[in-house]
Amino acid sequence: MSVHDATTASASSTTPPGPLLHIRTDPYAGRKYHATSPLPENADLLGSCAPFSYTIWKRFRNEVCAECWRYDRGRRSFLTRRDDEGLGEHVPPDASTGTQNVRQNAPRGPKPTSTTGAGLWFCDAACQRSWIAREGADAVGLLRQLEGARRKARPKPQPQPVPRGDAERELTQEAVDRVWDAVRERERSPKEVRKWRDIQLDDYETDMARYVLLAFLRYHRERCERHADEVQSPPLTGRPPYSCTLGRLPSYQSGVRPDGLLDTNPIEAKEGYEQGSEWSTFASLQSNELSLLRACPEILEHQTRVYQLLRGRFGRSSVAADSVPAPSRRPPLSASSPLKLPGSTADVGGPREKPAGGDSATENGTPELGDIITVAGVRTALGIDPGNSFGVWEVPLMDESECLGFAVYPIASFFNHHCSPNVRKEREGRTLRFLTTRTVEEGEELCISYGHVEGMDWATRQQELLEGWYFSCRCSRCKSEDPRGAQT
Numbered sequence: 001m002s003v004h005d006a007t008t009a010s011a012s013s014t015t016p017p018g019p020l021l022h023i024r025t026d027p028y029a030g031r032k033y034h035a036t037s038p039l040p041e042n043a044d045l046l047g048s049c050a051p052f053s054y055t056i057w058k059r060f061r062n063e064v065c066a067e068c069w070r071y072d073r074g075r076r077s078f079l080t081r082r083d084d085e086g087l088g089e090h091v092p093p094d095a096s097t098g099t100q101n102v103r104q105n106a107p108r109g110p111k112p113t114s115t116t117g118a119g120l121w122f123c124d125a126a127c128q129r130s131w132i133a134r135e136g137a138d139a140v141g142l143l144r145q146l147e148g149a150r151r152k153a154r155p156k157p158q159p160q161p162v163p164r165g166d167a168e169r170e171l172t173q174e175a176v177d178r179v180w181d182a183v184r185e186r187e188r189s190p191k192e193v194r195k196w197r198d199i200q201l202d203d204y205e206t207d208m209a210r211y212v213l214l215a216f217l218r219y220h221r222e223r224c225e226r227h228a229d230e231v232q233s234p235p236l237t238g239r240p241p242y243s244c245t246l247g248r249l250p251s252y253q254s255g256v257r258p259d260g261l262l263d264t265n266p267i268e269a270k271e272g273y274e275q276g277s278e279w280s281t282f283a284s285l286q287s288n289e290l291s292l293l294r295a296c297p298e299i300l301e302h303q304t305r306v307y308q309l310l311r312g313r314f315g316r317s318s319v320a321a322d323s324v325p326a327p328s329r330r331p332p333l334s335a336s337s338p339l340k341l342p343g344s345t346a347d348v349g350g351p352r353e354k355p356a357g358g359d360s361a362t363e364n365g366t367p368e369l370g371d372i373i374t375v376a377g378v379r380t381a382l383g384i385d386p387g388n389s390f391g392v393w394e395v396p397l398m399d400e401s402e403c404l405g406f407a408v409y410p411i412a413s414f415f416n417h418h419c420s421p422n423v424r425k426e427r428e429g430r431t432l433r434f435l436t437t438r439t440v441e442e443g444e445e446l447c448i449s450y451g452h453v454e455g456m457d458w459a460t461r462q463q464e465l466l467e468g469w470y471f472s473c474r475c476s477r478c479k480s481e482d483p484r485g486a487q488t
């Protein structure tokens with residue numbers, strides 16, 4: 001599932017001045033980082049990278065701090081806060097609007113039982129406040145709803161993966177598209193979508209739904225900020241809190257040209273704000289949807305159930321988009337919360353499928369969370385996970401370390417893999433740093449290792465990377481060790 005493993009190391013890092021790396025693109029390995037100038041060992045390439053979205057597996061959720069991801073071998077005594085308990089009616093100002101959030105949960109579907117928690121545990125009030133300030137107070141209520149939809153009965157045995165060879169013959173992109181088209185067709189019926197509110201998710205589906213929901217909430221805040229900027233016409237010099245230094249990134253497909261390298265976007269290592277934490281960067285990551293589904297076709301059903309539950313509970317009401325005019329009444333952006341939850345007066349009109357990477361503000365301006373809960377958006381988020389996400393590993397990393405969940409760090413996902421990497425990763429709390437392992441020459445490609453393949457022979461490495469990460473490795477080491485010689 002998760003692809004890279006986040007490790008720790010304690011060597012001190014250095015940050016030479018100026019942009020250290022830029023993105024180039026080639027026809028085989030897509031976008032990749034190269035050094036802008038000669039770099040010393042331990043150069044800190046991207047600064048502190050924050051996750052765009054993440055999930056801590058259900059099994060570990062009450063043993064890991066949701067903010068700093070501290071884990072103490074299953075002991076729970078350091079976790080002193082749960083969800084939004086202890087914060088009273090007023091919670092920290094919302095990260096996107098700066099307004100004071102009043103706790104509001106406007107659930108759809110069956111009310112969670114009073115004991116249903118949001119699945120958030122924190123070391124202390126500081127961790128709790130940081131999480132809520134960043135993710136938004138409403139996120140607690142929405143996660144509580146998701147937990148309310150989790151099937152309490154014993155989970156069914158997990159589906160067995162279909163052998164790769166058979167699956168590849170059977171599953172095509174068209175077949176996957178047809179499944180999703182059928183879901184879209186069903187959501188034209190409001191009655192059907194109402195039923196989706198009551199879907200019960202298994203643990204895996206709930207974990208994935210949490211990851212998708214947190215990504216959508218981030219995108220939603222981004223749209224709210226943009227909307228607020230437009231309404232208030234702020235000075236052009238202001239940098240929104242979620243801005244990034246990447247400029248226009250080449251998309252995974254469109255940046256590739258047959259003539260080889262083409263793009264150079266200088267990337268600066270920055271502290272204090274979240275680089276690349278924008279939906280457009282996240283959505284530009286390579287999708288591995290088909291590779292994942294070919295390896296395990298049963299996951300498609302889990303994915304459609306995740307979508308249906310999110311759509312049923314948090315989406316807009318299901319009147320066919322092309323049969324109902326766009327709603328003309330929209331309440332103004334609430335002062336207490338950036339979220340417009342279903343059930344508000346805006347909860348009319350139809351689902352409007354927007355391009356996954358596009359900006360889908362509603363016609364009348366006020367962004368609504370429900371608008372971005374689309375098939376395209378869910379497929380984007382779920383397709384990015386395999387191949388781009390980093391495993392959240394218990395640290396310090398040991399042979400027996402647990403994988404606690406996974407997280408997507410969009411700009412870190414532009415590092416390609418090398419079987420003798422010149423970059424290593426360090427996890428500090430929920431952030432990742434990327435440090436050179438040796439001196440690097442100007443123009444040299446900067447690569448991490450996606451797994452622990454360095455000690456394996458060529459054939460085993462190729463197999464591991466193909467099965468776990470869905471690509472044939474073409475790093476310089478693999479090319480030189482390829483027994484088939486120069487034919488590749």
Ligand SMILES: C[S@@+](CC[C@H](N)C(=O)[O-])C[C@H]1O[C@@H](n2cnc3c(N)ncnc32)[C@H](O)[C@@H]1O
Pocket residue numbers: 028029030031032252285286387388413414415416417418469470471472473474475
């Ligand atoms: C995490 S992404 C890295 C960024 C990617 N190049 C892009 O443009 O989005 C992983 C993907 O990059 C490509 N890739 C990374 N390392 C590679 C390598 N050593 N050989 C061939 N392709 C590689 C593969 O397509 C892989 O699925």
